[in-house]
Amino acid sequence: MHNAQPWRFRYARGSGTFRVYADFERTMPHSDPEDRALHLGCGAALFNLRVAVANAGLHPQAELLPDPSDASLLAAVRTTAPADEEDADLGLLHPAIRERHTSRYPFAETDIPEDLRSALMNAARREGATLAFPSSWHLRWVQELAEEAEARNLTDDGSEEDLARWTRTGSEEADTAPDGVPAYAFGPRKRGGRAPMRDFSGGKPSTDLGSTPFEVNPHLALLTTEEDGPRDWLVAGQAMERVLLLATAKGLATSFSTQALEWPDLRWPLRDPVSGTGRVQMILRLGYGPKGPVTPRRPVGDVLGFEP
Template structure:
């Protein structure tokens, strides 16, 4: 079918869906620019939303923007558009992470477009999950989802799972005693100041989840040891289900692929009735990230640790208004 120009309403809706992606501390490190002349979106890094201490090499920024890119692709396919995606299309512009050109209309729903309903339903859940196995068929589907985006997904067991849990615990101890990490966490949780109705970024106290009183699930303490009024303690899973998402190489384009794979896995998990959160503390420390890799081959690079299971859905966290993250241009890129 011949392609027609996207209306401003359609462009805004696509950016709105893209921005529902998760990111480190909900910093939302992305901007979108749409060019009417070529029906092309640019996904750009927002330098003002970097966490220089926690994410000095911008790996987490790329992963978050990759997740937003995946949402954009899903929303485009659901809307009947065929997205042609290029990663890092301009070596001279480091902030330009991807371009997505709507090349034409398509009939029927694709496997990727079918994930659309999960974009708004997916929320990070920092609550205890049930001690319940994830069916093998679901695990296989999640592995296939990661592979479709050029990444791997593995569910560690036995001594490897124990190693991952110990590394996460070590990272959490380091984080709680690290001044730079504490300062960045305070910024993105607003230092414990209650969120107003206009707060549009960071992790609000209502999304911290309960304080961990027991269990082995690796949970980040967003309160950083301070008391949060009304926050209760809870027992978490003793047999948590963790998944290691990795790539063969460790370059910016691999981080973008990892972000797309992560979001594809999370959206599918949501449709399968699973809740999810992140257990990525260890990947934030270079010397702890390396031992997370495949213990059999010793190859690959772990980009994120996911916690999956059956349990309460997490609350929605704030997002910046679309007008703050989207620019619409009349021409074509570079024109």
């Protein structure tokens, strides 16, 4: 969320084990009070680690929340065993890690082929989550909840504070900051359409990227888990990244819609209207369109440490 990059890694050479930690100095107290989004982001980083280990010919044996006494230790990944057949599938996603990034630009109205939708749903299922493409009145309901949340955020002091901390609006800051969302990546302002886009300027004057119509019928997908605790959030983050990497490899552009997830009274109604179950962890927007500019990344030395 907001490119906060709230993760840290430590590698123990002796045991060949990576430990993945949450960086709780990078929280968003108002928008993410339970650190749910933080865990999703760390889960995505964990999945990228698994892909990189598999690409190196090793088996990434991951254990979630290995130490109940340390809430910051989210996962341990042993890398000593040789890769197996399932790891080969992970390794194929490795080139997409560098290519994948959020696009805040309009996508074409072109349908996503059914076989690709099925593959994306299967990718989430392999990580223990569910991906569904809402349609008809459920899709309109998701769009309305996202619009309501965006309207709230624009007039909410807490949301404004979180956004101010993680957006880089000055030209020098945007060019040099290693994290956050720089002004050049805000994307154009939405003029019409139902794509659930965030106004990263908070409704204030900003770098003029213009305005443009967005999709009237955006392709949205809901990523859900059965339960809603730290372990489920890590599962969801890994499933989300597996979906995003596969989508990128197949030529899709992607972005997130988190606004409705930041308000408990709006997040709950997003769930499956038929079964009434499933905790929505992320709304993904998928489609064919411009990839948009990349956002910065923290230096490796800031996020990776070594020990014997």
